[in-house]
């Protein structure tokens with residue numbers, strides 16, 4: 001057993017963290033600021049167009065030191081090198097994990113070829129050189145895929161609205177027929193391109209939706225040869241693509257060494273290239289490449305993904321915080337949360353360690369959130385005054401993507417005010433001074449007090465661009481990786497999604513046969529009977 005397969009709770013650093021935690025857990029963060037005039041410097045990182053302020057977290061100098069020692073003791077550097085050098089670190093699937101190779105300066109030849117093909121194709125769609133079966137240019141692109149074959153591209157396409165061209169881009173992922181019907185009814189088969197994206201090309205939702213789209217198309221186009229102009233596929237399973245009826249020329253390859261949730265950098269990003277142009281897609285890759293370099297080369301105490309990962313681990317394993325929230329102050333980033341949920345929770349929601357033993361400590365956190373300012377009016381009440389500890393990442397931009405700078409100032413004033421309110425709170429004395437009609441004995445008084453001391457990390461970026469978005473996404477990818485290394489789990493498989501898929505097949509059979517007895521447990525049997533009645 002190498003040191004990298006160690007139960008983290010058995011390390012010396014963990015033991016010391018436990019001891020230290022019991023001493024410092026109740027110290028208010030404001031006291032830490034008072035005792036340490038250098039706190040903001042010590043707990044912030046300025047890197048290129050990113051400024052990360054960790055100082056509002058419940059962490060002192062010693063805890064930081066011990067967390068960094070934990071990373072060293074568990075040989076994080078060696079683990080990072082293993083990933084970048086293409087070792088088969090996804091051991092349960094016997095695969096390398098090389099999404100970083102997709103955005104590296106020197107890409108593997110097969111990647112270069114497929115990206116070049118993507119460049120030419122997206123350009124032809126955008127310029128109208130590629131026409132539909134009646135000679136009209138394509139106006140609408142529909143990405144059919146789910147999970148990693150949808151969340152990343154959709155998030156990027158939505159976030160970068162200011163970089164969009166004239167093409168309308170939609171995403172169909174859900175098995176609910178309602179979704180695809182709603183999209184198709186607005187489309188014209190003559191001017192629509194479908195991109196069927198599935199690494200495995202055996203995902204129920206995607207194949208089902210792709211068949212619906214094909215039938216819809218053929219209903220009007222009539223001739224199967226016209227499919228060639230309107231259906232392309234992205235997949236690692238070219239045989240299955242061919243069996244579905246999409247030609248080799250219309251197939252973009254991806255590879256088993258790219259995990260679905262890390263695949264937006266590959267040909268899975270075809271819808272991105274169509275929506276914002278290939279050059280902008282390359283800028284996205286360029287940003288990720290810069291973050292990869294930062295992650296690989298920067299000492300841990302100044303390393304953004306490493307610090308984010310360790311602070312999150314501190315809350316998860318010592319404060320026993322169950323969740324963490326992400327609040328982007330950019331309405332166009334509303335799809336960032338589901339993307340991060342898959343990335344973090346599918347990667348690190350594991351209960352068995354690398355030695356195949358059941359884990360006795362906490363692993364993956366629950367990630368949730370919503371863009372600010374909407375979040376303020378929905379769930380911030382609980383974060384400010386509830387009983388749960390919820391560390392939050394606030395993401396904001398110095399410059400807006402529009403020209404209304406004062407409006408942007410108003411938005412960002414909310415960002416800063418919220419992190420400040422969460423930290424500082426409002427004391428009894430302050431409430432009384434502000435509200436003269438409230439007496440000391442008023443039953444309303446306790447409701448108006450804010451304890452403060454609620455932790456936030458501020459991620460302040462110059463501007464939302466393809467480059468900075470690439471950096472931001474790669475930053476979170478590396479955060480999950482670091483946590484997986486420390487938790488001693490395999491972050492790159494997802495066996496936990498298999499059982500439900502398997503049972504759905506039998507359940508569907510039971511429904512078709514109208515035979516609830518095929519289902520084993522009493523509750524589901526009763527539900528099925530009711531459904532069938």
Ligand SMILES: O=P(O)(O)OC[C@H]1O[C@H](O)[C@H](O)[C@@H](O)[C@@H]1O
Pocket residue numbers: 146147148149197198199200201202203206260261346494497
């Ligand atoms: O790209 P596909 O093979 O269609 O897979 C789509 C998604 O489905 C699976 O259930 C996995 O949980 C995801 O990791 C994956 O991204």
